[in-house]
Amino acid sequence: MSAALLGSPRLRRGDLSRPPVRIVHLGLGAFHRAHQAWYTARAADASEWGIAAFTGRGPETARVLAEQDGVYTLVERGAAHDRFEIIGSIVETRDASETTALRRLVSDPAVTVVTLTVTEKGYRLGPDGTLDPGDADVRADIATLQAASRGGGVPDGALRTMPARLFWALDGRFALRDDAIIAVVSCDNLPGNGAAARAAIEGVATVVHGSVPAWLDAGVDWIETSIDRITPRTTTRDLAIVEENCRYVDRSPVVTEPFSSWILSGEFRAARPSWETAGAEFVEELAPFESRKLWMLNGAHSLLAYAGILRGHDTVAGAMADPICASMVNDLWDLDESILRTFDAELAVDEYRAALVARFENPAIVHQLRQIAADGSVKLRVRIADPILRARAAGGAGDAGLRVIAAWIRFVRDELARGHAIDDVAADELARRAASEDPIAALLGMIASELADDPHSLARVRAQVGEGVAIG
Ligand SMILES: NC(=O)c1ccc[n+]([C@@H]2O[C@H](COP(=O)([O-])OP(=O)(O)OC[C@H]3O[C@@H](n4cnc5c(N)ncnc54)[C@H](O)[C@@H]3O)[C@@H](O)[C@H]2O)c1
Numbered sequence: 034m035s036a037a038l039l040g041s042p043r044l045r046r047g048d049l050s051r052p053p054v055r056i057v058h059l060g061l062g063a064f065h066r067a068h069q070a071w072y073t074a075r076a077a078d079a080s081e082w083g084i085a086a087f088t089g090r091g092p093e094t095a096r097v098l099a100e101q102d103g104v105y106t107l108v109e110r111g112a113a114h115d116r117f118e119i120i121g122s123i124v125e126t127r128d129a130s131e132t133t134a135l136r137r138l139v140s141d142p143a144v145t146v147v148t149l150t151v152t153e154k155g156y157r158l159g160p161d162g163t164l165d166p167g168d169a170d171v172r173a174d175i176a177t178l179q180a181a182s183r184g185g186g187v188p189d190g191a192l193r194t195m196p197a198r199l200f201w202a203l204d205g206r207f208a209l210r211d212d213a214i215i216a217v218v219s220c221d222n223l224p225g226n227g228a229a230a231r232a233a234i235e236g237v238a239t240v241v242h243g244s245v246p247a248w249l250d251a252g253v254d255w256i257e258t259s260i261d262r263i264t265p266r267t268t269t270r271d272l273a274i275v276e277e278n279c280r281y282v283d284r285s286p287v288v289t290e291p292f293s294s295w296i297l298s299g300e301f302r303a304a305r306p307s308w309e310t311a312g313a314e315f316v317e318e319l320a321p322f323e324s325r326k327l328w329m330l331n332g333a334h335s336l337l338a339y340a341g342i343l344r345g346h347d348t349v350a351g352a353m354a355d356p357i358c359a360s361m362v363n364d365l366w367d368l369d370e371s372i373l374r375t376f377d378a379e380l381a382v383d384e385y386r387a388a389l390v391a392r393f394e395n396p397a398i399v400h401q402l403r404q405i406a407a408d409g410s411v412k413l414r415v416r417i418a419d420p421i422l423r424a425r426a427a428g429g430a431g432d433a434g435l436r437v438i439a440a441w442i443r444f445v446r447d448e449l450a451r452g453h454a455i456d457d458v459a460a461d462e463l464a465r466r467a468a469s470e471d472p473i474a475a476l477l478g479m480i481a482s483e484l485a486d487d488p489h490s491l492a493r494v495r496a497q498v499g500e501g502v503a504i505g
């Protein structure tokens with residue numbers, strides 16, 4: 034029976050408890066709801082920790098979830114069957130434009146945690162890891178904040194970027210009490226994501242205040258995390274599956290895989306949920322775990338996205354079933370592994386690798402390659418260039434990684450040749466470089482200038498782009 038014919042009631046909070054707001058989240062997308070909100074809901078002290086979540090760009094998710102009192106269904110999709118769970122940790126949902134409410138909530142002393150999933154590009158950092166002064170939205174936000182510091186206000190909708198919004202909210206908190214410690218927990222796929230969040234806020238604060246405010250480190254704990262749970266975009270078919278199985282209408286369910294991991298590092302001087310009771314791990318040094326995840330999972334995802342699309346595939350599972358793509362993934366993992374094995378940490382690379390194969394091959398998770406392919410100019414630096422550069426420094430060739438960059442260059446050029454718009458935060462710059470005298474060197478330099486300056490890397494990428502056979 035079609036879901037539309039079932040006439041089921043709308044999902045509501047009902048008897049599910051409503052914990053008080055003590056966490057503010059920025060970036061109310063699918064991943065936050067599959068991951069941090071799920072860990073918070075399963076923690077032993079879940080009844081004490083409610084989340085007020087803000088979208089990043091548009092009001093739709095906040096509006097739809099508000100109609101359901103913030104409650105939604107988490108569909109855990111294994112290869113053989115779905116498991117349905119109602120999550121109630123989000124108790125308030127708001128649009129990104131509501132910065133007055135954001136500042137009020139972050140200023141509440143009961144709130145001691147801010148989490149972030151605003152995408153890699155949402156940090157507005159340049160290649161040197163500091164706030165990008167060339168970003169027009171950043172410049173506009175700084176002008177708004179400077180006007181506010183001269184006595185004006187910041188009307189809702191005036192701030193466009195996460196760094197400015199979070200700065201404005203934290204500045205409000207510390208204007209009231211300078212000892213109100215809070216933790217900012219970045220959950221985006223960036224290496225050193227806590228430091229990245231700090232750099233973004235520092236960049237805004239330094240211009241607006243003329244100096245680094247004391248609260249930046251005295252008041253804020255910048256937590257590093259490695260976050261892992263494959264969460265594709267929800268489809269209309271998923272809404273129907275939820276209604277058919279749960280007999281209620283949920284207009285905003287989230288579908289995710291059974292696997293989940295959250296590794297955190299850093300001191301929380303103020304209170305936080307006991308996420309460890311829900312399976313989160315706390316470690317002294319995060320970097321090795323983060324490299325394992327970003328290089329092996331996200332790096333292979335990007336490989337499958339570009340090589341897979343070039344070879345006519347749509348999804349991760351579809352591309353993994355292609356022996357050429359699967360063999361490229363294996364080669365990339367050999368490269369990653371050769372570096373990870375030199376790290377002083379128990380990384381269980383063999384087990385991680387075997388688990389990744391099963392996760393990527395899960396036929397029930399329909400993860401669109403085009404979703405992963407977006408913003409390659411930002412993502413490849415982290416996922417692919419980093420292991421190549423380390424391999425080159427250790428005397429290796431790094432060819433398996435260079436092949437991924439070659440696939441990306443072919444993808445970009447193919448898309449442009451077909452007249453398609455490239456889904457990338459630097460789409461204009463990509464088009465400019467692709468039309469330059471030496472497009473391969475220019476595009477490679479966008480991922481890492483060191484690779485464009487390295488004769489071996491440039492020659493390999495030229496050859497691999499030219500070969501074409503292996504990737505398309
Ligand atoms: N989906 C996953 O499997 C997964 C897994 C691990 C980590 N992550 C991290 O979470 C991020 C979000 O993933 P998702 O699946 O929730 O995506 P999504 O598209 O469902 O949600 C993204 C959220 O970020 C906001 N956003 C987008 N661009 C922004 C910008 N420029 N500035 C501020 N906010 C912006 C959106 O409005 C939305 O709230 C990823 O980019 C990644 O860093 C995702």
Ligand SMILES: O=P(O)(O)OC[C@@H](O)[C@@H](O)[C@H](O)[C@H](O)CO
Binds near residue numbers: 153222261263264
């Ligand atoms: O979310 P992005 O865009 O950074 O990357 C796309 C995928 O590689 C990513 O979402 C993975 O599914 C995720 O990181 C798994 O934990």
